[in-house]
Amino acid sequence: MTYSISEVAKELDLTVYALRYYDKEGLMPFVERTPSGTRLFKDSDIEALKIIQCLKSTGMPIKEIKGFIEWCSEGDSTLQQRYNMFLERKAIVEAQLEELNKTMEIINHKCNYYKTALNAGTEDIHNNKIGNF
């Protein structure tokens, strides 16, 4: 079973432009072509793209993802590097989660702040000593 670029774009919720851009940047060396040059995506290619999307969502830049893809095609000799990379990513995502939880706390405070102010009809209920908001 193979898929066209527009089918893959729809499935992964990104544009055809973006997919071709990823390919140009070396993120998809495994995607095969018809004799006339049209890309043919296999199921395993879509799985690979999901990992790429996962790495992207951790904030990893495309050039670094390319490095990982290269390691993958070099075989078992790069297993250690790849493992280390995922451990690093894990640490980064843990930090992001912590950060996002702090952000959530502040947002929740602000929600309460404005709920109270709205009930009172004025922000003055919070005796902020000439604060900005």
Added chain:
Amino acid sequence: MTYSISEVAKELDLTVYALRYYDKEGLMPFVERTPSGTRLFKDSDIEALKIIQCLKSTGMPIKEIKGFIEWCSEGDSTLQQRYNMFLERKAIVEAQLEELNKTMEIINHKCNYYKTALNAGTEDIHNNKIGNF
């Protein structure tokens, strides 16, 4: 107590360039100046910048943050808008947390995948039917 732009930059872990950029974009209309034009930051200004950083960390673009700052200087008549904005941000951060947790799961899977492969000395231990990685 007032602070110079470089003191604030150090405190908030951003550059002097970035602070001046925020000011130019209308994020800091409340910061006062000396007669000769030098910015003087008050403690309340630093608190405001922390909220701005919080909003930025949720992915809110600077132009939208500017809109919020404008609402703030319009007083109580914009309380409802500001409350709604924080509720929206809360929903967005909740979605981001969910997304990031999914990402973490995938990363954890990959960590285990590579740990096992590394122990076996080869990726072949995972009988991936001609997968990419």
Added chain:
DNA sequence: GCTTGACCTAGAGTTAACTATAGGGATTAT
């Protein structure tokens, strides 16, 4: 056999958020 629509490449354009430079003024240390 020709039109339609999906595919292709190369390369230019876009956007956000800085980042840096040039040129100049004010304050502090010696």
Added chain:
DNA sequence: ATAATCCCTATAGTTAACTCTAGGTCAAGC
């Protein structure tokens, strides 16, 4: 009183990750 160090504005440059356009190929349907 002069050199260093901070501050300022205006404006140009950078970067990543697309996004779009132009010009062309190819397979299917009428």
